[in-house]
Amino acid sequence: MQVDFTKRVLPNGLPVIVHEDHxxxxxxxxxxxxxxxxxxxxxxxxxxHLFEHLMFEGSEHQDGSYFQPxxxxxxxxxxxxxxxxxxxxxxxxxxxxxxxLWMESDRMGCLxxxxxxRKFENQREVVLNERxxxxxxxxxxxxxxxxxxxxxxxxxxxxxxxxxxxxxxxAATLDEVHxxxxxxxxxxxxxxxxxxxxxxxxxFALVEDCFGAIPAAARPPxxxxxxxxxxxxxLVLEDRVELPRLYMAWxxxxxxxxxxxxxxxxGDILGSGKPSRLYRTLVFDRRVxxxxxxxxNSRELSSLxxxxxxxxxxxxxxxxxxxxxxxxxxxxxxxxxxxxxxxGLARAEAAFVFRLQHVGGFGGRSDQLNAYNIYLGDPGFFxxxxxxxxxxxxxxxxxxxxxxxRPDARVVLSVVPRxxxxxxxxxxxxxxxx
Amino acid sequence: xxxxxxxxxxxxxxxxxxxFPPVLKRQLxxxxxxxxIEHRLSPVLSAVLVVRSGAAADPLDRPGLAALTGDxxxxxxxxxxxxxxxxxxxxxGADLDTEVSADATALLLTTLARHxxxxxxxLSDIAARPRLAEEDFLRVRDLRLNxxxxxxxxxxxxxxxxxxxxxxxxxxxxxxAIGTEAGLRGINLPDVVSFHASRVRPPGAVLILVGxxxxxxxxxxxxxxxGSWTDGSETAPVFDRDADLAQGLDxxxxxxxxxxxxxxxxxxxxxxxxxxxxxDPQYHALVVLNAILGGQFVSRINxxxxxxxxxxxxxxxxxEFRRGRGPFxxxxxxxxxxxxxxxxxxxxELGDIRGARPAEAGELALAKASLTSGYARHFESAEQLARAxxxxxxxxxxxxxxxxxxxxxxxxxxxxxxxVAQQRLDxxxxxxxxxxxxASMGPGLGALGIGEPTLVGGAx
Numbered sequence: 101m102q103v104d105f106t107k108r109v110l111p112n113g114l115p116v117i118v119h120e121d122h123x124x125x126x127x128x129x130x131x132x133x134x135x136x137x138x139x140x141x142x143x144x145x146x147x148x149h150l151f152e153h154l155m156f157e158g159s160e161h162q163d164g165s166y167f168q169p170x171x172x173x174x175x176x177x178x179x180x181x182x183x184x185x186x187x188x189x190x191x192x193x194x195x196x197x198x199x200x201l202w203m204e205s206d207r208m209g210c211l212x213x214x215x216x217x218r219k220f221e222n223q224r225e226v227v228l229n230e231r232x233x234x235x236x237x238x239x240x241x242x243x244x245x246x247x248x249x250x251x252x253x254x255x256x257x258x259x260x261x262x263x264x265x266x267x268x269x270x271a272a273t274l275d276e277v278h279x280x281x282x283x284x285x286x287x288x289x290x291x292x293x294x295x296x297x298x299x300x301x302x303x304f305a306l307v308e309d310c311f312g313a314i315p316a317a318a319r320p321p322x323x324x325x326x327x328x329x330x331x332x333x334x335l336v337l338e339d340r341v342e343l344p345r346l347y348m349a350w351x352x353x354x355x356x357x358x359x360x361x362x363x364x365x366x367g368d369i370l371g372s373g374k375p376s377r378l379y380r381t382l383v384f385d386r387r388v389x390x391x392x393x394x395x396x397n398s399r400e401l402s403s404l405x406x407x408x409x410x411x412x413x414x415x416x417x418x419x420x421x422x423x424x425x426x427x428x429x430x431x432x433x434x435x436x437x438x439x440x441x442x443x444g445l446a447r448a449e450a451a452f453v454f455r456l457q458h459v460g461g462f463g464g465r466s467d468q469l470n471a472y473n474i475y476l477g478d479p480g481f482f483x484x485x486x487x488x489x490x491x492x493x494x495x496x497x498x499x500x501x502x503x504x505x506r507p508d509a510r511v512v513l514s515v516v517p518r519x520x521x522x523x524x525x526x527x528x529x530x531x532x533x534x
Numbered sequence: 535x536x537x538x539x540x541x542x543x544x545x546x547x548x549x550x551x552x553x554f555p556p557v558l559k560r561q562l563x564x565x566x567x568x569x570x571i572e573h574r575l576s577p578v579l580s581a582v583l584v585v586r587s588g589a590a591a592d593p594l595d596r597p598g599l600a601a602l603t604g605d606x607x608x609x610x611x612x613x614x615x616x617x618x619x620x621x622x623x624x625x626x627g628a629d630l631d632t633e634v635s636a637d638a639t640a641l642l643l644t645t646l647a648r649h650x651x652x653x654x655x656x657l658s659d660i661a662a663r664p665r666l667a668e669e670d671f672l673r674v675r676d677l678r679l680n681x682x683x684x685x686x687x688x689x690x691x692x693x694x695x696x697x698x699x700x701x702x703x704x705x706x707x708x709x710x711a712i713g714t715e716a717g718l719r720g721i722n723l724p725d726v727v728s729f730h731a732s733r734v735r736p737p738g739a740v741l742i743l744v745g746x747x748x749x750x751x752x753x754x755x756x757x758x759x760x761g762s763w764t765d766g767s768e769t770a771p772v773f774d775r776d777a778d779l780a781q782g783l784d785x786x787x788x789x790x791x792x793x794x795x796x797x798x799x800x801x802x803x804x805x806x807x808x809x810x811x812x813x814d815p816q817y818h819a820l821v822v823l824n825a826i827l828g829g830q831f832v833s834r835i836n837x838x839x840x841x842x843x844x845x846x847x848x849x850x851x852x853x854e855f856r857r858g859r860g861p862f863x864x865x866x867x868x869x870x871x872x873x874x875x876x877x878x879x880x881x882x883e884l885g886d887i888r889g890a891r892p893a894e895a896g897e898l899a900l901a902k903a904s905l906t907s908g909y910a911r912h913f914e915s916a917e918q919l920a921r922a923x924x925x926x927x928x929x930x931x932x933x934x935x936x937x938x939x940x941x942x943x944x945x946x947x948x949x950x951x952x953x954v955a956q957q958r959l960d961x962x963x964x965x966x967x968x969x970x971x972x973a974s975m976g977p978g979l980g981a982l983g984i985g986e987p988t989l990v991g992g993a994x
Contacts, residue, residue, distance in 0.1 A: 121575075123575045124910055124911070124913070124914045125550035125552070125910050126908065126910055126911045126914065160540075161540040161541070162543060165832055165841075167831045167832050168832050168900070169543055171830055171831065171832055171900065171903075171904040172899075172900050172903045172904060172907075173546050173549075173903065173907055173908070174549055174903060174904060174906065174907025174908025174909070175908055176908065176911065191908065191911050192908065193546075193549045193550055193907050193908045193910065193911075194550050195546040195547045195548060195549050195550065195907075196546040196549075196907070196908075198544040198546070199543060199544045199545075199546055202538060202543060202544050203543075205538070206540070210540075221844075222841065222842075222844045223844075224844075225844030225845075225869075226840055226841075226844055226846070226847055227847075228869075229800070229844070229845070229846050229847045229867070229868070229869055230847040232799040232800045232867075232869070233800050233846075233847050233867040234847075236799045236800070237689055237798055237799050237800040237802075237867070238688070238689075239684065239687040239688060297550075309537060309538040310538045312537065313537045340687050341684075341687055342683045342684055342686055342687060343680065343683060343684060373620065373624065374616075374617060374620035375617055375620045375621040375624050380617060383677075384616075384617060384673070387673065387676075390677055390680040390681070390684075410684075412676075412680060413680065413683070442625070443621065443624050443625050446624065446625050446626065446627040447624055447627050449627055449646070450626075450627025450628070450629070450645065450646055451627075453576065453577060453578060453627075453646060454578065454629070454644065456576070457576050457578060457914070457915040457916070457917075458914055458915060459914070460911075
């Protein structure tokens with residue numbers, strides 16, 4: 101559980117992390133910015149993600165497609181935005197490292213001169229298409245929107261999803277893009293990691309050439325905002341679906357905080373795959389559901405523990421709710437068995453190793469080095485991250501499940517076919533999401 | 535501190551050359567071929583068992599049999615119950631995927647190398663000695679029927695299904711692997727038992743091992759786990775609908791088919807025709823053609839529909855090169871209000887590259903470089919190498935296939951691209967499938983000159 105690296109910080113504040121591995125003639129280039137939808141404000145939701153799109157529309161000295169020169173060099177590339185961060189990556193053949201650094205640094209330093217109203221409006225339309233395709237036109241696609249809105253108060257930045265509200269996207273302006281860039285897109289709020297077929301001395305020299313002249317700026321302040329539910333909330337959402345689905349979620353400790361790893365393993369034991377308790381009970385033994393899953397969704401400010409299960413035909417969400425609650429209560433009372441914990445650890449260890457097989461891309465070594473650096477200031481957190489898991493015990497899982505997964509502090513959402521509000525669990529309040 | 539020259543883009547030097555690692559090919563006495571690749575870079579083992587039987591072998595009246603059989607393999611075997619198999623795999627940190635495509639069933643296992651032998655024993659149980667019990671069968675078939683119910687509201691699945699059914703009709707490629715409700719209801723446990731006995735057998739199957747072990751250790755582990763797999767095929771009926779995949783392609787579907795989804799916010803599009811097979815001598819020219827047309831972000835169709843017009847989150851084309859002639863498909867999801875506009879633009883791009891606006895030298899250079907310069911990244915992990923070797927096994931490709939890919943793509947010329955476009959893209963033979971709100975697209979569609987729309991059901 102170790103990835104060797106060298107870290108240096110440029111005078112303008114940009115952290116640079118280099119990991120050497122020459123087995124394949126490629127380099128993973130990863131740039132993280134510590135900005136996500138949690139940095140948006142009500143009325144301008146979806147902005148961080150829209151901004152990510154604009155980062156691919158060219159910069160001052162390459163005022164055209166960001167993709168074209170890199171694809172011509174044989175690179176693959178992408179980016180993504182979450183509540184907590186925005187990441188960009190290229191996987192390039194060894195000979196194209198300088199090109200990738202030139203391109204990343206030009207958009208970090210000189211994005212705005214190339215940004216026109218036309219590009220801005222075009223990408224807004226693309227994002228609205230993305231929202232319709234992946235949320236509005238997808239069965240159960242609006243359930244996460246409803247869950248976030250119910251779990252967090254309107255002024256908490258996890259109240260909305262990263263994709264945002266359509267009316268907010270339509271209200272965004274180019275001036276706001278300029279202000280957002282100045283605040284969040286600079287060396288002091290970023291982290292650069294290179295992994296793969298690189299010579300560290302040459303890599304640092306290239307990075308200094310490309311990024312060294314970008315002006316420093318102050319790291320924007322972040323406030324840790326917790327959230328809690330004063331009481332259970334029960335909601336029902338109609339959707340174009342065939343089978344009703346139950347969602348249940350709780351507030352849990354944030355990423356890397358005490359209890360986070362315990363709940364990750366609790367998710368494995370309760371609802372990850374066929375041997376898990378929920379699958380075994382609901383799908384295999386009782387056959388009241390066609391799927392059942394549980395997991396800790398770890399995030400910076402506050403995490404969510406969520407359970408989902410879809411009713412089999414002729415079975416009710418009430419049956420599912422009763423069985424899910426009973427399984428969680430059982431863990432809260434007795435904890436998992438030693439044997440279940442061993443199995444969860446075996447899977448967690450394998451997942452750790454599997455995701456480090458690649459030097460680049462989402463989840464690869466360069467991405468993980470940046471994640472640790474952005475969230476903890478320590479790119480070498482691999483071994484300590486894994487230690488969090490080895491310290492988990494059946495009793496620690498029992499205690500945190502007892503403390504956090506309480507029936508009086510959860511959101512229960514029934515998603516039902518249109519016109520079938522009667523299929524919701526009892527006491528659910530109808531809501532509308534679009 | 536020096537600073538980089540911003541007046542021009544850095545020009546990369548020559549790309550690194552790529553060599554596929556050696557594949558050692560051997561055979562067990564029971565006929566199972568064992569291919570090994572040494573990949574000593576992370577403590578991982580990936581194994582693929584490739585069986586050359588997939589959904590194309592489904593009987594005409596029981597579509598879904600191959601996929602249902604694939605799903606039953608890990609539902610208990612030997613002394614292990616269905617849940618015991620899953621539990622045993624999880625304890626080794628092993629990921630098992632069963633992938634049933636038109637041409638093949640592939641069992642793909644990735645595990646920590648130190649658990650390799652035990653994981654291979656479980657894989658062998660799954661492939662060779664599945665329990666195939668009635669109670670598990672009924673549960674698994676119900677789960678698949680319920681999945682089909684769910685797909686009635688998944689626009690991309692409805693579009694894929696309608697596209698294959700209308701394009702291929704009764705041809706073995708004319709259905710999704712999951713099959714249909716009637717097909718699944720018509721399948722009984724003896725069908726699954728027969729399908730397994732006649733199609734999942736040591737002769738014809740290939741076991742590929744890639745990871746942190748020597749060739750000889752790999753062969754030894756394979757022999758220990760799979761050596762006792764005997765061939766029990768004598769009494770089983772043969773499912774051989776995929777024996778002649780060239781038959782029945784003359785009547786391929788064309789025109790416009792609509793799956794109506796009233797008030798849907800997006801329209802899901804598929805436009806295409808019967809494409810080509812994996813051993814087509816023009817394979818590399820077709821790959822280049824596709825890259826220019828719709829195979830990458832900076833392709834003509836994505837640049838037009840997304841970057842210029844803002845009608846979609848993305849648009850792609852692909853040739854599925856199969857054992858027989860697989861589909862060529864343009865796939866996208868567009869703003870409902872722009873459905874007709876999007877179909878018109880897509881059809882124009884498919885037509886223009888045949889001559890009105892043939893591929894240009896710059897486009898060709900970009901496509902070739904993007905396919906070749908970073909080729910090594912496709913072969914970084916054990917799983918990627920195992921999947922690549924599985925392609926060699928499935929399509930009888932030569933050992934040096936991956937080494938020759940780059941030079942063969944580099945050799946493709948502009949006029950070849952235009953010629954294969956003329957040969958393989960027939961503007962009069964295209965099938966267009968739209969899953970969306972018919973009421974808001976109806977009248978404009980007729981004016982496109984691609985025929986009267988046919989309304990088809992979305993039932994599964």
